[in-house]
Amino acid sequence: MSSSFPSHLYADVAPLSAPLANHLYRYWQRHKSRETDTLYEMIKEVREKQRHVYFYLDSYVRNNERPAPRELRFTTELVRKTMGLYTPDKQPIPPKTFSHWLAAGFLRMRSKGYPEPDSAAALVLLRMLMETKALLPESMDPAETWWCYAQAGPADGVACVPLSAVSSLPSYTLLWTGWAGAAWDQQQHWLPIGDGFGAICLTKPKRPPIKPFASELRALLRWKPEFEALYQPNPGCERDEVQALEHLALVQLARSRIMPPSMWGKERQYAE
């Protein structure tokens, strides 16, 4: 049994970064291992809990974009309280511990009192999954991000890439993840799928093309050639039409890539 979490599966455990996925995997092997199914059992558990974390935190994160009262926003207090629910005394995580996590690179902040949601969600997820006092490894490079799946074209293989590498992928690469919180990143235009099942998107060109609708349509038809019959250009509404088709294409492409929970365990086996 390997002590490293397989790198091609990092995307299944987002928003955990690679060091946190490996840390959790070592914990699982020590404390939760049941014969040969350790990897599968861990991924199953992460997928269930990542969805819970998303559901719980989503409104608070989105309220950060509004003039909401502080108690309704995604703050360090909320994260400390939420994580505290999973400790024996049910008390919020002490500010000192929180500061230490920040210094050790496990947390990123957007501004004072407002953590970057993905890095904080990863800590909440880890706290829900680990029943030990020592939650984290010694330190982590703060630039570590979660991973997603990427496919350059329909005939291409699937790669597992860190979010930090997405900007170097070819335009219109399909990205997907079981972490619906991906949609909190408004720059990447992730489309949340189902009831927090995950998110999917196409990478966009770094520079806007001269004829954006034509090039987006061409890229879209590479993924869904049958959509050519659906496209009925109406002068002045090309953008709306291409966007509607892209939305539909992404929902349909998600079908074989992002499974609802009742299908988990049926879609693929995790060989150790």
Add this chain to the structure above:
Amino acid sequence: MQNSNPGTPGGYFVDQNEVGEMTRLLLQDRFFTETIQGGLLAEHPSFEGIHRVLDVACGPGGWATSVAQDNPAIKVRGLDISEPMINFARARAFQEGVRNIDFDILDATKYPLPYPDHSFDLINARLIYAFMKRDLWPKFVEECYRLVAPGGYLRICTEDAHFITNSWAVTRYHSLGCLALYRAGNGFYEDNLGVIPRLRGWAKNAGFVVLSQPHMVVDVSYGTEGHQIAYEDYKILLKALQPFFLRYDVGAQEELDDLYEQCLRDMQSEDFSAWWHFSSIWAQKPAD
């Protein structure tokens, strides 16, 4: 169902502060409203004439928020014993731009509730059997009578843990649930809760006129619309129930673990057939 467990606030049978429980309740709420009850208020033609609504044990606030959202002229209140649950409900309502709603952190089993007489035109209570002790039910309905304005309505929707299925494991889990609830003082029998057949009598004794008591049977067999939600609901609930089962000594951990895994396998089988039975009582306080 929010708020019979000495280890949790208000004696709810699972830890309602768990993030997973909030997810379950949110999904359950939508399933209830859309699939089981066929709308926010299926027993009545509309919310016309209803100006103030109270949702008892509102959990993450799904039903209450939807009512407020669809009816901006109505003032809606939700109450629940769980602080994280209420904070979440507030954040969600705010995010959705719903401003005609308020939430209170309150124990729905401590009377009188801190609202004046005749404060509401409609009181809604869904699946409160999980924390409502058998001797408290009549008192709860009487408290609702005090709080409802003359001409106002009471709606209680519940189940008796009546789940008809071809899965032995799921049937067994239900039996253990009923037994544990009975031992905790919640149900009236060891093998089913026995709440549904008593609702009418409690409502009448309190002074309400019972207008209807519809029964709903929902197919949650594999491949049906309800299966996905039922599977998710059970995946979280059955696991979360285990400490409650152990506390009331209805099974050993190993037995419960095996049974839990078998329940999930059965529910994911294409042969899985199951029907859920619910009932709601729709009652009115006579106008003066």
